[in-house]
Amino acid sequence: MSRQYVIRKILIMIPSLLGISLVLFTVLAMAPGDPFEELATNPAVPPEVRAALRAKFGLDDPVWTRYLHWLAAMLQGDWGFSFVSRMDVDKLILQRLPVTLIVIGSSQIIAILVALPVGVLAATRPYSLFDQVANTLAFVGFSLPTFFTGLLFILVFSIQLDWLPFVYRANIDATGWQFYWEHIKQSIMPVMVLGLFQGASLVRFVRSSVLDVIKLDYVTTARSKGIGERKVITKHVVRNALIPVVTLVALQLPIVFGGAIVTEQIFRVPGIGSLLISAMLANDTPVVMAVTFVIACLVVFFNLLADIIYGWLDPRISYR
Amino acid sequence: MASGVVLLLLIATVALGPFIWPVAINDIDFAAKLQGPSWAHPLGTDDLGQDLLARLIYGGRISLAVGLAAMVVAVVVGVVVGALAGMSAGWVDAALMWLTDLFLALPLLPLLLLLMYLFRDHFKRLFGVEGGAFILIVVVIGGLRWMQVARLVRAQFLSLREKEFVEAARALGASKLRLVVGHILPNALGPVIVAGTIDVAAAIIAESTLSFLGLGFPSDIPTWGSVLRDAKDYLDIAPHWALFPGAAIFLAVITINFMGDGLRDALDPRRVL
Amino acid sequence: MAEPLLDIRGLKTWFKTDDGMVRAVDGVDLHIDRGETLGVVGESGCGKTVTARSVLKLIDMPPGRFEAGQILWQGRDLIPLDDAEMNKIRAREIAIIFQEPMTSLNPVYTVGDQIAEVIELHQKLSRKQAMVGAADMLKLVNIPNPERRVHDYPHQFSGGMRQRVMIAMALSCQPKLLIADEPTTALDVTIQAQILELMQEMKERFGMAIMLITHAMGVVAETTQRVVVMYAGKVVEEASVEALFGDPRHPYTQGLIRSIPRVDRSAGRQARLESIPGTVPSLLDPPPGCRFAARCRYVMPACTQAIPPLKEVAPGHKVACIL
Numbered sequence: 001m002s003r004q005y006v007i008r009k010i011l012i013m014i015p016s017l018l019g020i021s022l023v024l025f026t027v028l029a030m031a032p033g034d035p036f037e038e039l040a041t042n043p044a045v046p047p048e049v050r051a052a053l054r055a056k057f058g059l060d061d062p063v064w065t066r067y068l069h070w071l072a073a074m075l076q077g078d079w080g081f082s083f084v085s086r087m088d089v090d091k092l093i094l095q096r097l098p099v100t101l102i103v104i105g106s107s108q109i110i111a112i113l114v115a116l117p118v119g120v121l122a123a124t125r126p127y128s129l130f131d132q133v134a135n136t137l138a139f140v141g142f143s144l145p146t147f148f149t150g151l152l153f154i155l156v157f158s159i160q161l162d163w164l165p166f167v168y169r170a171n172i173d174a175t176g177w178q179f180y181w182e183h184i185k186q187s188i189m190p191v192m193v194l195g196l197f198q199g200a201s202l203v204r205f206v207r208s209s210v211l212d213v214i215k216l217d218y219v220t221t222a223r224s225k226g227i228g229e230r231k232v233i234t235k236h237v238v239r240n241a242l243i244p245v246v247t248l249v250a251l252q253l254p255i256v257f258g259g260a261i262v263t264e265q266i267f268r269v270p271g272i273g274s275l276l277i278s279a280m281l282a283n284d285t286p287v288v289m290a291v292t293f294v295i296a297c298l299v300v301f302f303n304l305l306a307d308i309i310y311g312w313l314d315p316r317i318s319y320r
Numbered sequence: 321m322a323s324g325v326v327l328l329l330l331i332a333t334v335a336l337g338p339f340i341w342p343v344a345i346n347d348i349d350f351a352a353k354l355q356g357p358s359w360a361h362p363l364g365t366d367d368l369g370q371d372l373l374a375r376l377i378y379g380g381r382i383s384l385a386v387g388l389a390a391m392v393v394a395v396v397v398g399v400v401v402g403a404l405a406g407m408s409a410g411w412v413d414a415a416l417m418w419l420t421d422l423f424l425a426l427p428l429l430p431l432l433l434l435l436m437y438l439f440r441d442h443f444k445r446l447f448g449v450e451g452g453a454f455i456l457i458v459v460v461i462g463g464l465r466w467m468q469v470a471r472l473v474r475a476q477f478l479s480l481r482e483k484e485f486v487e488a489a490r491a492l493g494a495s496k497l498r499l500v501v502g503h504i505l506p507n508a509l510g511p512v513i514v515a516g517t518i519d520v521a522a523a524i525i526a527e528s529t530l531s532f533l534g535l536g537f538p539s540d541i542p543t544w545g546s547v548l549r550d551a552k553d554y555l556d557i558a559p560h561w562a563l564f565p566g567a568a569i570f571l572a573v574i575t576i577n578f579m580g581d582g583l584r585d586a587l588d589p590r591r592v593l
Numbered sequence: 594m595a596e597p598l599l600d601i602r603g604l605k606t607w608f609k610t611d612d613g614m615v616r617a618v619d620g621v622d623l624h625i626d627r628g629e630t631l632g633v634v635g636e637s638g639c640g641k642t643v644t645a646r647s648v649l650k651l652i653d654m655p656p657g658r659f660e661a662g663q664i665l666w667q668g669r670d671l672i673p674l675d676d677a678e679m680n681k682i683r684a685r686e687i688a689i690i691f692q693e694p695m696t697s698l699n700p701v702y703t704v705g706d707q708i709a710e711v712i713e714l715h716q717k718l719s720r721k722q723a724m725v726g727a728a729d730m731l732k733l734v735n736i737p738n739p740e741r742r743v744h745d746y747p748h749q750f751s752g753g754m755r756q757r758v759m760i761a762m763a764l765s766c767q768p769k770l771l772i773a774d775e776p777t778t779a780l781d782v783t784i785q786a787q788i789l790e791l792m793q794e795m796k797e798r799f800g801m802a803i804m805l806i807t808h809a810m811g812v813v814a815e816t817t818q819r820v821v822v823m824y825a826g827k828v829v830e831e832a833s834v835e836a837l838f839g840d841p842r843h844p845y846t847q848g849l850i851r852s853i854p855r856v857d858r859s860a861g862r863q864a865r866l867e868s869i870p871g872t873v874p875s876l877l878d879p880p881p882g883c884r885f886a887a888r889c890r891y892v893m894p895a896c897t898q899a900i901p902p903l904k905e906v907a908p909g910h911k912v913a914c915i916l
Binding site for chain 3: 215216217218220221222223224225226227228229236239240243313314315316
């Protein structure tokens with residue numbers, strides 16, 4: 001993969017980020033009333049802080065300058081102050097971000113680990129019993145909304161079987177292996193809920209992509225080399241089939257983050273998703289804006305990652 | 321086929337339910353709270369002793385109505401954007417497609433939540449509690465789901481623009497608008513219907529998610545999502561309370577998805593994406 | 594006479610479709626001797642490609658299946674063999690190249706990788722040695738800068754160059770038989786000649802036999818010793834090149850030869866190019882009797898009664914026609 005390709009993809013991120021910031025700002029500017037209205041009635045906020053905030057966000061300036069000011073402040077990491085948590089928003093988010101990334105990351109790994117073999121196996125035996133069962137389960141899987149799967153998991157694994165805790169605890173009073181085991185145990189359900197949901201749609205993508213690739217000429221060439229069906233599939237089919245799948249997965253990313261918010265809320269995982277919801281319920285506007293922006297940035301960043309994987313899988317792209 | 325029957329049954333239940341099961345959705349009866357299914361309450365009761373069947377029928381009307389209305393908004397916006405882009409080519413096309421891609425990259429749920437958060441009170445003031453929430457949810461969900469339709473319509477435009485019958489119509493002096501309405505749109509209909517069907521399911525999920533998170537309909541208006549939200553803290557003592565609305569959402573979504581899949585196979589064997 | 598290298602007897606490869614059984618190959622007999630070049634000609638859809646792929650058992654099953662017949666490779670029937678046994682024959686003893694050089698190489702691996710894969714597997718070499726072997730093969734097929742180009746991807750080669758790569762890959766284990774399925778059809782005319790010349794050169798070098806499948810009679814005349822003419826899933830004529838062009842017996846063969854453009858006719862008369870009227874019949878429910886009957890200019894009632902068998906009319910010259 002050429003360096004220019006990666007650099008070009010990084011440069012393409014910039015207009016996307018600007019576009020997202022523009023959309024967010026437009027939404028904020030269009031919102032009726034003063035976003036800091038409630039601060040006026042909140043006795044915990046001294047008037048001078050309010051005045052400073054109004055000045056910083058330049059609420060009386062023309063829209064254009066307000067956007068630039070806001071953007072400049074966001075870029076400098078000056079994201080405001082949460083009156084509910086009584087700390088800087090950037091610190092608050094940094095505190096919560098790792099949990100979210102771990103949950104999303106491990107659920108994606110689960111999704112790939114499940115979907116790849118199932119999708120490939122289903123495609124190599126089209127219309128077999130295995131294919132039909134896998135297809136049906138995948139259909140059920142992505143038709144089940146995450147909030148319902150989450151509740152079902154709690155009902156079965158926590159309440160009926162009493163295997164797993166249903167509330168995520170940030171501070172576990174244990175050491176050594178016990179500490180890690182507790183952490184893994186309480187992460188299983190949120191990760192599985194998210195991973196299986198994502199995996200379900202992935203199975204369908206992988207299956208149809210493999211079905212498309214498997215009838216191409218170069219697969220026949222590979223078979224004619226006498227390298228064995230298993231290697232034909234793993235080496236010559238899967239890598240090519242993954243190319244369109246990566247694009248589809250990138251398109252799914254916004255949904256993954258949506259699912260993460262719901263899952264974090266159900267299992268009370270202290271990530272940025274549950275932070276967003278609690279901030280909204282508590283009318284904590286600076287936190288709401290910042291978390292939305294961070295999630296949007298994460299989506300763009302993961303899209304970049306998908307582009308890089310795409311370029312690595314398909315030499316035709318990165319050489320151009 | 322079976323999914324079509326189940327979906328029709330679901331719609332019929334929701335539409336005709338109030339006539340067959342004329343129980344008020346907010347009759348509070350503490351003596352009968354948190355009861356499982358019985359003859360008096362076929363789906364049991366919640367923590368205030370309210371009848372779940374009545375509440376789910378009422379909620380189903382809202383959920384399905386939101387799904388359909390949001391789909392209409394999405395399809396209208398999508399067709400307009402896609403047709404404009406497909407017709408104009410050049411920089412208008414490029415700009416509209418950039419916008420479409422940008423919207424596709426936006427995290428849907430956070431944005432939905434943000435819009436609900438910022439505009440909820442305003443709409444409540446303008447259109448009342450229920451109407452305000454309904455209009456806002458429909459506009460917001462529909463306004464964030466038009467991209468797929470726009471792409472499909474544009475792709476159809478680009479491929480159909482060159483085809484002979486359009487050339488022929490153009491040679492006969494048909495106006496641009498007439499070409500679009502009379503010739504190109506009917507041809508783009510198949511994939512758009514499929515996308516629209518799937519949009520209904522997605523909108524139902526989106527509305528339920530919003531209500532579940534407490535940012536959709538307020539909990540005194542029972543939708544499937546808000547009933548589930550109230551039920552989630554009673555999972556250990558009243559699991560039926562959560563299972564029925566969840567199953568209702570699942571059934572609606574899976575039958576609509578199945579129909580979309582069937583329609584896709586029927587209308588368009590070579591998929592356009 | 595010595596045992597032929599490859600002897601196909603009564604091969605029937607059928608495909609099950611929604612509309613019924615498609616009899617793509619319906620009783621084909623042909624053989625190839627060591628070191629000879631056999632041409633297999635016929636219109637598209639006559640079963641040439643299916644015959645070729647049947648030899649290496651590259652037919653998807655289902656929907657395809659071997660209904661009857663034998664494929665004797667050096668006296669051993671390939672049809673009952675399982676995949677593992679076939680894999681010892683593929684590439685090592687029988688190699689194949691395809692019509693579309695643009696799509697028959699895997700776009701995500703370098704050409705060196707794809708050639709080395711065969712060498713590594715069949716000659717039990719390390720990857721490093723196999724890569725050296727791959728470069729040698731590229732050099733053999735006259736690709737400039739082979740040491741550098743092994744690291745290039747297929748999209749960095751032109752169509753003709755890719756077909757050279759395919760040939761290099763096919764020959765890397767020095768097979769006894771090379772099946773070339775319309776190797777030049779997708780290429781420019783000037784490139785076609787180069788590829789045919791290269792195949793000729795390779796044949797002389799390695800002494801392998803070639804089964805050249807084509808619909809171009811000109812190619813057949815130039816490169817082969819013996820020809821099999823196929824029509825609608827059956828062999829209709831088999832003869833040496835000289836006999837076939839000098840004394841074609843089957844009306845279909847005659848039609849094929851008349852459809853070759855000629856420039857060597859006397860100057861005053863305009864050469865008239867003839868085509869065969871009609872199209873190949875459906876292989877779904879083939880008509881009883883001779884399958885060419887509907888298009889044949891000499892058709893008579895007996896033609897539609899029974900399928901005429903392949904009869905020897907002169908030494909080495911067989912025809913399936915009652916004439």
